[in-house]
Amino acid sequence: MKEKQEKKKEIAPNGPHFSELVQGYWRLGDWGMSPQQRLTFLKQHVELGVTTVDHADIYGYYQCEQLFGEALALDKSMRDTIEIVTKCDIKLCGEKNPDWKVNHYNTSKAHIIESVNRSLARLNVDNIDVLLLHRPDALMDADEVAEAFSELKQAGKVNDFGVSNFTPRQFELLQSRLEAPLVTNQVEINPINFEVVHDGTLDLLQQLRVKPMAWSCLAGGSIFHGQEAQYVRVREELEAIRQEVGASTIEQVIYAWIRRLPSDPLPIIGSGKIERVQTAVEALSIELTREQWFRIWIASKGHGVP
Ligand code: NAP
DSSP, rough: OOOOOOOOOOTTTTEEEEEESSSEEETTGGOOOOOHHHHHHHHHHHHHHHEEOOOOHHHHHHTTTHHHHHHHHGGGGGGGOOHHHEEEEEEETTTTBTSSSSEEOOHHHHHHHHHHHHHHHHHOOOOOEEEOOOOOOOTTHHHHHHHHHHHHHHHTSEEEEEESSSSSHHHHHHHHHHHSSSEEEEEESSSSSSSSTTSSHHHHHHHHOOOOEEEEETTTGGGOOOSSHHHHHHHHHHHHHHHHHHHHHHHHHHHHHHHHTTTEEEEEEEOOOOHHHHHHHGGGGGOOOOHHHHHHHHHHSOOOOO
């Protein structure tokens, strides 16, 4: 049984419970940590209440799940304190897949099941809390995906399913073939790119009471140093609002801006520095007014609302 944590959120009706912030592990391979340091980092962010972790089979060119699994093997009890999200469907060519000439997507039943089996082995766990289809696949046969999901659920290998980077129509198509609700759509949300606010993606999720997961909240770090006019305008406005709300950094204002959305996104943290995780956790108490929210919108677009 999972340890009961305060402040977890049900991410979809009768769906799993996630922490309000999620720790992303895409960049784990760059952090230069020993297995023991990886375990310490995991324990520290769990201690801060960040219990949900985000992976994908391909992160670090198929390495990051393995690096995480090595850390988990040092203290297997940690498995029961976390919720594991991982993804499948992108196939990367290169030395691991010498037969392929181009990167492509594969949502066939055989590939989904094979990918999950590999993720379980690399992560060193018996089951995955939530499996996401990583990118919409033009060749996706929704009936076939439904068969794969059903088999994985029955085998106890995956508890729940979701998607990532899906349009509202793609989400609805897949949902129409599934017995259980999709529990999330993991999408890019940051003050530089927030297309999902306007293209119906977040509207559909709000309608269904399904929480998005927000990736690259800090625009992959470029929010701090981007030189184009849009970045400069956004940084200036973030700094002005930082002073008004008494936040310690502009990233705290960004997390508050994302969390102000009524679909209630769960920001994914991309840093491997525990002090930055702590900064994000402290941002949970910051609330922006409507006007502050729109000032960042206006700074990003470079014009006022219509
Ligand atoms: P991010 O938070 O936008 O960017 C993280 C980068 O920002 C890191 O390189 C970090 O450097 C840097 N950074 C953070 N705070 C900083 C500061 N105060 N000053 C300067 N640099 C700072 O997040 P992300 O890594 O792009 O994405 C987060 C997670 O989303 C990933 O781990 C992954 O789980 C998920 N994701 C999903 C998809 C998808 O298609 N579903 C796509 C991309 C990402 P340090 O490491 O030095 O702190």
